Amino acid sequence: MSTHQRFAAAVTCIDGRIHESLRAWILDRLDVDTADLVTVPGPDAVLATGDAEGACRLANRVLVSHSAHGSTHVVLASHTDCAAHPVTDAEHRRHLALAATRLHSLLPEMEIVPVHLQQRDDGWQVVPPVSSDPEWERNDT
Numbered sequence: 258m259s260t261h262q263r264f265a266a267a268v269t270c271i272d273g274r275i276h277e278s279l280r281a282w283i284l285d286r287l288d289v290d291t292a293d294l295v296t297v298p299g300p301d302a303v304l305a306t307g308d309a310e311g312a313c314r315l316a317n318r319v320l321v322s323h324s325a326h327g328s329t330h331v332v333l334a335s336h337t338d339c340a341a342h343p344v345t346d347a348e349h350r351r352h353l354a355l356a357a358t359r360l361h362s363l364l365p366e367m368e369i370v371p372v373h374l375q376q377r378d379d380g381w382q383v384v385p386p387v388s389s390d391p392e393w394e395r396n397d398t
Contacts, residue, residue: 262290264326266319266367268304268360269334270341271296275374278381279334282372287330293322299342301335301349304356316363323367331367333357336374336381349373 265287269279276294283292295318297303303311322328333356335342335349342349353371361369373384 262326263288264291264293264322264328265289265330265332266293266295266322266328267332267334268295268297268300268315268319269332270300270336270339271298272336272339274376275334275336275381278374278383279332279372282383283332287332287370289330292332293326293328295319295322299335299339300333301352301356302342302344304333304359305352306355312359312363316360319360319364319367323364329367331360331364331369333360333369333371334374334383335372337376346373346375 265283267279267283269275280292283289295315297315300315303315319328319331333353335353337346337349339349344352350373353373357369357371374381375384
């Protein structure tokens with residue numbers, strides 16, 4: 258394997274059910290070789306409604322990926338059926354937007370890509386980023 262791998266970072270929930278689908282989406286959509294995962298229960302809530310210290314801790318973990326691996330993108334992921342943040346998909350999307358703004362203020366050199374994962378019959382599906390799909394806010398399932 259090449260020593261010049263292209264990395265992205267992801268701030269995501271600790272829930273392992275979503276990691277495979279999220280990682281596959283990141284590799285495909287961001288054209289990278291691998292993704293560093295920073296996991297915390299309910300990351301959208303931590304960044305949108307949590308204290309500044311918690312947000313800074315998460316940002317500092319992402320900076321390790323940026324510094325060590327050259328990551329330029331951070332995927333910020335929430336998901337349905339989150340035990341740590343049991344809210345509707347619409348509330349997750351609202352928190353993702355707030356969380357992305359906060360994370361960008363802490364990591365202005367990185368592109369923040371907010372996504373939401375929904376459970377389907379065939380597994381977990383990544384819903385497009387807030388910024389790229391104006392219909393996203395209205396697709397509450």
